[in-house]
Amino acid sequence: MRVLMVSWEYPPVVVGGLGRHVHALATELAAAGHDVVVLARHPTGSDAGTHPTSLDTRDGVRVLRVAEDPAHLEFARDMVAWTLAMGHAMVRAALTRLADWRPDVVHAHDWLVAHPAIALADVLGTPLVATIHATEAGRFNGWLSSPTSRQVHSTEWWLANRADTVVTCSAAMRGEVAELFDLDPAPITVLHNGIEQRSWRVPRRRVVAAREHHSPDGAPLLLYFGRLEYEKGVHDLIAALPRIRRAHPGTRLLVAGTGTATELLDDAVRTHRVRRSVAFLGHLPDADLAALLAGVDAVVLPSRYEPFGIVALEAAAAGAPLVASTAGGLGDIVVDGVSGISFPPGDVPALARAVGRVLTDPASARRRARTARTRLGDEFDWTHIAAATAEVYARTTAGGPIELARPKIPTGNVFDR
Known part of the structure; x- marks a missing residue:
């Protein structure tokens, strides 16, 4: 099939897990013989003078990367206007740079590319598949209190209701998307994120050196890695650390990542x-x-909110014992007592007890870690996920173009309707 993927991030432009997801899916589809074009962007803050629109082939995938328009727009300051401008540039590039190539399906990844993906599907008369990786309401615990949040939520609603097939990365996200965007959950397809296990294997000497560097006295080491945002719950882990250290003296916490919650964590x-x-x-x-x-x-x-939790897969691939909240997709990945230890999101005493179970019984923790790694090949292999995605493409038929009225923005917490 001829597949046009539309994403606001694609390596080397990576903001979070979405960029890695699109890259892995695109390359696997290309390896399976599909003709894949990814419509993406250059780094934020660049323009046509430094980063002109380009069409290159990488890993069997053609990547059409658009330049930012001349208007002085900044993502942090003008998010919605910046996103609209990016969408306009993507539409122009797709219609002028791909010659006579026409896709059999357009696949949109998240709300930031709703405008170009819908426009291209309408103009080209192709089916539109949309993967909703996260929601604005979910990121803010159900609250849409700012104008920007309401604008993002309504755009998500538009994409989800215009798409011919909606995809989510976990069963929890399917329920969330159906509730938020007034959809029947039954037709929503769940396709997990995947991982390549080989990329997380390292020589034993490097593992020993890392351990000795951060714990020269052999004290227990805990690690959080990922984005530093409120919804990731790292402040709950810090709050639990005194309880953990009372039971396991000397325990240290390593926090790897960047984000907007740095001051909160300090x-x-x-x-x-x-x-x-x-x-x-x-x-x-x-x-x-x-x-x-x-x-x-x-x-x-x-995490207090986690649509999927690809970091859990990466930890499992590396053989690390897992302790995770049951938020969203983490509940699909970490089976309590089988592939890790779980606890309710935001429950600091339960978090401390869960960590204590691992530190008290390291043999059982290692056994669970082996189970978690084994599950990767069975349930989270990108080759299988790409094949399932191609099946979704094949059975999706074009239903647009259609015009939709604006959704009503609920007052109060949207999860309490």
């Missing part, structure tokens, strides 16, 4: 008096992160 370590027991490592290269994953006593993922 306040948390002061409030809970664990400054000397927490190390903020910033962004780590993949090789260094893999060595840490294989060397720590537990990876702790305390």
Whole structure:
């Protein structure tokens, strides 16, 4: 099939897990013989002078990367206007740079590309598949209190209701999307994220060196890695650390990643008096992160909101014992007592007890880690996921163009309707 994927991030432009998801899916589809074009963008803040629109082939995938328009728009300051401008540039590039090539399906990834994906599907008369990776309401615990949040939510609603097939990455997200966007959950397809296990294997000497660097006295090591945002719950993990250290003296927490919650986490370590027991490592290269994953006593993922949780797959691939909240997609990945230890989101005492189970019984923790790694090949292999995605493409028929009225924005918490 001829597949046009539309995504606001694609390596080397990576903001979060979405970019890696699209890259893995596109390359696997191309390896299976499909003709894949990814419509993406250049880095934020660049323009046609430094980064002109380009069409290149990488890993069997043609990547059409659009330049930013001349208008002085900044993502952080003008998010909706910037997104609209990006969409306009994508439409122009697709219609002028791909010559006579026409896709059999357009696949949109999240609300930021709703405008170009819908426009191209309408103009070309092709089926529109939309993967909803996360929701604005979910990120803000059900609240749409700002004008920007309401604008994003209504755009998500538009994409979900215009799409001929909606895809989510977990069963929990299917329920969330159906509730938020007034959809029947039955036709929504669940396709998990995947992972390549080989990329997380590192030589034993590097694992030992990483462990000795961060725990020269052999004390227990915990690791959180991922974006530093409120919904990731890292402040809950810091709050639990004093309880954990009382039962397991000397335990240290390593926090790898960047994000907007840095100030919140700085306040948390002061409030809970664990400054000397927490190390903020910033962004780590993949090789260094893999060595840490294989060397720590537990990876702790305390998310309050998590559409899927690809970091859990990465931890499992590296053989790390997992402790995770049951938020969203983490519940699909971490089976309590089987492939890890789970706890309710935001429950600090339960979080501390879950970590304690791992540190008290490391043999059982290692056994669960082996089970988690085995599940990767069965349920989270990109080759299988790409094949299932191609089946979705094949059975999706074009239903547009259609015009939709604006959705009503619920007052109060949208999850309490």
